[in-house]
Amino acid sequence: MPDPLLTINNLRIEATIYAPGEKPRDAMIVDDVSLTLEKGKVLGLIGESGAGKSTIGLSALAYGRGGIRLTGGTITLNGREIRLADAATLRSLRGREVTYVAQSAAAAFNPAKKLMEQVTEATLHHGLVSKSEAEARAVELFRTLSLPDPETFGDRYPHQVSGGQLQRAMTAMALCPHPDLVIFDEPTTALDVTTQIDVLAAIKSAITRTGVAAMYITHDLAVVAQVSDDIMVLRNGQMVECGSVQRIIEDPREEYTQALISVRRIDHKEKKPTDTPLMTVENISARYGAMGVDVLSDVSVELYPGQTLALVGESGSGKSTMARVITGLLPPRVGQITFDGKPLPGALKDRSREELRQLQMIYQMADVAMNPRQTVATIIGRPLEFYFGLRGRERDKRVQELLDAIELGEGFADRYPAELSGGQKQRVCIARALAAKPKMIICDEVTSALDPLVADGILKLLLNLQAREGVAYLFITHDIATVRAIADSIAVMYQGKVQRYGVKSTVLAPPFDDYTDLLLSSVPEMELGWLERVLEHRKMESAGN
Amino acid sequence: MKGIPISALLGLFFTVLYFLAAILAPWIAPYGMSEIVGDVWEPASTQFWLGTDNLGRDLLTRLIYGGRNTIFVATMATALSFSLGAILGFSAAVYGGWVDQVMARLNDLVMSIPTLIFALVVLSVMPVTLTVLILVMGLLDSTRVFRLSRAVAVDINVMDYVEAARLRGEGQRWVIFREILPNALSPLVAELGLRFIFAILFISTLSFLGLGIQPPEADWGGIVKENREGIVYGIPAALWPAVAIVTLSISVNLVADWVLNRTTSLKGGRGA
Numbered sequence: 001m002p003d004p005l006l007t008i009n010n011l012r013i014e015a016t017i018y019a020p021g022e023k024p025r026d027a028m029i030v031d032d033v034s035l036t037l038e039k040g041k042v043l044g045l046i047g048e049s050g051a052g053k054s055t056i057g058l059s060a061l062a063y064g065r066g067g068i069r070l071t072g073g074t075i076t077l078n079g080r081e082i083r084l085a086d087a088a089t090l091r092s093l094r095g096r097e098v099t100y101v102a103q104s105a106a107a108a109f110n111p112a113k114k115l116m117e118q119v120t121e122a123t124l125h126h127g128l129v130s131k132s133e134a135e136a137r138a139v140e141l142f143r144t145l146s147l148p149d150p151e152t153f154g155d156r157y158p159h160q161v162s163g164g165q166l167q168r169a170m171t172a173m174a175l176c177p178h179p180d181l182v183i184f185d186e187p188t189t190a191l192d193v194t195t196q197i198d199v200l201a202a203i204k205s206a207i208t209r210t211g212v213a214a215m216y217i218t219h220d221l222a223v224v225a226q227v228s229d230d231i232m233v234l235r236n237g238q239m240v241e242c243g244s245v246q247r248i249i250e251d252p253r254e255e256y257t258q259a260l261i262s263v264r265r266i267d268h269k270e271k272k273p274t275d276t277p278l279m280t281v282e283n284i285s286a287r288y289g290a291m292g293v294d295v296l297s298d299v300s301v302e303l304y305p306g307q308t309l310a311l312v313g314e315s316g317s318g319k320s321t322m323a324r325v326i327t328g329l330l331p332p333r334v335g336q337i338t339f340d341g342k343p344l345p346g347a348l349k350d351r352s353r354e355e356l357r358q359l360q361m362i363y364q365m366a367d368v369a370m371n372p373r374q375t376v377a378t379i380i381g382r383p384l385e386f387y388f389g390l391r392g393r394e395r396d397k398r399v400q401e402l403l404d405a406i407e408l409g410e411g412f413a414d415r416y417p418a419e420l421s422g423g424q425k426q427r428v429c430i431a432r433a434l435a436a437k438p439k440m441i442i443c444d445e446v447t448s449a450l451d452p453l454v455a456d457g458i459l460k461l462l463l464n465l466q467a468r469e470g471v472a473y474l475f476i477t478h479d480i481a482t483v484r485a486i487a488d489s490i491a492v493m494y495q496g497k498v499q500r501y502g503v504k505s506t507v508l509a510p511p512f513d514d515y516t517d518l519l520l521s522s523v524p525e526m527e528l529g530w531l532e533r534v535l536e537h538r539k540m541e542s543a544g545n
Numbered sequence: 546m547k548g549i550p551i552s553a554l555l556g557l558f559f560t561v562l563y564f565l566a567a568i569l570a571p572w573i574a575p576y577g578m579s580e581i582v583g584d585v586w587e588p589a590s591t592q593f594w595l596g597t598d599n600l601g602r603d604l605l606t607r608l609i610y611g612g613r614n615t616i617f618v619a620t621m622a623t624a625l626s627f628s629l630g631a632i633l634g635f636s637a638a639v640y641g642g643w644v645d646q647v648m649a650r651l652n653d654l655v656m657s658i659p660t661l662i663f664a665l666v667v668l669s670v671m672p673v674t675l676t677v678l679i680l681v682m683g684l685l686d687s688t689r690v691f692r693l694s695r696a697v698a699v700d701i702n703v704m705d706y707v708e709a710a711r712l713r714g715e716g717q718r719w720v721i722f723r724e725i726l727p728n729a730l731s732p733l734v735a736e737l738g739l740r741f742i743f744a745i746l747f748i749s750t751l752s753f754l755g756l757g758i759q760p761p762e763a764d765w766g767g768i769v770k771e772n773r774e775g776i777v778y779g780i781p782a783a784l785w786p787a788v789a790i791v792t793l794s795i796s797v798n799l800v801a802d803w804v805l806n807r808t809t810s811l812k813g814g815r816g817a
Contacts (some may be wrong), residue, residue: 361712
């Protein structure tokens with residue numbers, strides 16, 4: 001058996017945490033993790049945020065981000081121990097033997113330089129080949145990654161190409177020096193599903209063609225199942241289990257892995273529309289500023305009491321603008337919203353306190369949706385005071401009831417948002433919305449910033465609350481699995497228009513229009529060979545047309 | 546009082562000492578403020594701890610009374626500049642649009658005139674009383690505070706929690722005082738320590754130039770002015786006010802740093 005390319009033994013990584021206003025303390029980021037990676041193989045690292053996946057990935061470059069220290073174990077790359085190697089050795093291997101693909105390509109590229117210069121930079125810096133040869137390699141890689149106009153693609157600046165293309169350009173940058181190992185750190189997480197599938201296919205074919213080994217870091221098990229040979233599941237800096245893709249997907253041994261695999265399989269029976277809708281949106285068009293184009297054009301949807309309408313679409317489709325129009329932050333240019341039988345004034349300042357109370361909102365980033373200087377009791381208590389005039393003990397009692405309703409219980413009222421976990425924060429935001437006893441809540445991507453298991457808990461909570469309080473949700477999301485779990489009716493949005501609208505069972509059943517078909521088929525499924533099947537299917541269809 | 550770092554304790558000690566001396570001046574000063582008790586520029590002795598000044602008054606007494614005036618004027622001017630600057634700055638950020646533009650441009654206009662010259666011009670036509678001094682210093686300094694508060698508040702104003710408050714129907718007053726102010730406190734506290742020291746330097750400068758606190762009232766800048774000729778003869782009388790200004794500056798900023806540390810904590814200072 002040949003020597004493995006990379007061996008990590010009993011790796012321990014620590015960091016000192018400097019929380020503002022607190023004494024610095026040491027924390028264990030990665031604890032006793034071992035792995036081996038052979039030439040040409042792909043290892044998937046998966047886990048929720050804080051699991052230490054990126055930290056382990058970067059340790060293959062013997063690099064620790066911001067104050068992180070590699071304190072124990074060995075990292076052997078190509079037969080050399082690199083954990084304690086000196087700076088000169090590390091410089092010679094980084095960007096040459098091991099390269100890195102970051103999550104946000106937009107933030108990783110220098111906007112002032114052309115792509116070609118950046119893609120070939122590491123190759124030339126290490127003096128591997130001449131400039132013309134490096135550029136020839138880059139063009140070849142652009143072609144492998146199916147970038148448009150591979151000959152001239154490198155002459156563009158980062159802002160002149162799309163997010164998916166930029167991510168592929170970064171892959172080209174990583175592959176250009178012909179490294180032995182590439183670390184992919186969530187390369188598709190920031191992309192829309194329809195773009196993600198192209199990037200995923202490009203990365204996979206590039207890996208296969210160049211025979212490079214790779215570590216693929218992601219929180220999405222369905223994605224990693226498409227590209228990896230082996231999967232390692234991580235949690236809180238420790239290994240949960242490790243095995244071949246097939247074994248992990250089909251026969252997960254640990255409870256945590258099983259939970260990850262069965263996530264988003266909430267069964268939700270759709271409710272049929274009742275007689276009178278709670279909210280009717282008619283022929284809404286809206287734009288930002290007096291000039292320019294409509295971000296929303298001619299949108300009409302209806303939401304029934306106690307039901308959920310999901311607005312689905314990729315970024316830029318106008319979903320969030322829709323929320324701004326309904327809340328009155330962006331008055332529509334034309335069109336009318338009717339709420340509870342009465343026309344709703346377009347601008348926020350024209351709405352009565354009662355109209356505001358009926359319509360609450362939950363945000364994507366619970367972190368910034370709560371004032372960090374207010375305690376949970378103030379955050380939840382303020383709507384009670386503001387809308388119902390509750391004060392003192394009465395208010396405290398109701399706050400506690402609401403905390404019970406979001407399954408947080410005692411001891412949370414006096415905490416500040418910084419003392420809550422991501423899921424708890426989102427729960428408090430839900431409680432704040434509920435405190436107003438609204439008829440309708442707008443949920444703007446409320447689960448997309450959360451880890452899958454936590455998101456699952458939030459969705460279940462929202463469904464329970466709907467059953468109990470009869471509140472209607474306008475649920476904005478880009479995630480089809482979430483839609484399946486929670487929606488009664490669905491509006492698929494594309495470029496500011498409603499592409500497809502109806503009850504869930506009709507929208508998600510054939511015959512599809514082109515865009516919905518593309519959107520639905522791009523959602524990674526947790527099975528082996530899904531990517532190949534979809535691509536094959538698309539190829540046949542385009543050949544047939 | 547547990548867990549206060551030594552630097553902050555030291556700062557707190559001197560700050561409290563200076564403020565107490567200022568408040569209790571008539572009771573702790575060894576002689577009367579303008580009482581001539583000895584010869585001109587007597588050296589330090591058990592009778593006159595810091596020696597005497599150019600007219601034979603006790604220097605320690607003059608310093609204590611001078612500190613009383615200087616600290617009082619600086620404190621009031623800083624309080625005025627902060628309440629005015631912060632409220633106007635937050636309002637400009639929250640209202641936005643033309644209100645913001647008009648206020649910001651007017652502020653730029655005032656700031657474009659050098660502060661000292663502006664103050665000298667105003668004070669040469671107005672009667673120099675404590676009230677006028679405080680008003681002039683406070684108003685001029687508030688332009689700096691306005692700029693800072695507006696810049697900080699513009700950033701906070703676009704946070705989701707402010708939007709959430711607006712969607713709830715909260716008025717501007719709640720948004721300014723309950724959503725923005727607590728989150729803008731850290732930079733403001735840092736600025737406060739600095740501004741207070743600038744105010745002390747400013748009033749000292751004015752007094753040195755003869756447009757500040759008028760004799761026979763004492764103040765630190767005035768003491769330097771009265772005794773400056775002594776420096777030529779090696780008399781240290783003019784240096785003592787400088788020592789006082791330096792120690793107070795450092796102390797106040799040590800305290801401000803500590804308060805800053807406390808206000809940055811997002812856990813209500815409990816973890817500190």
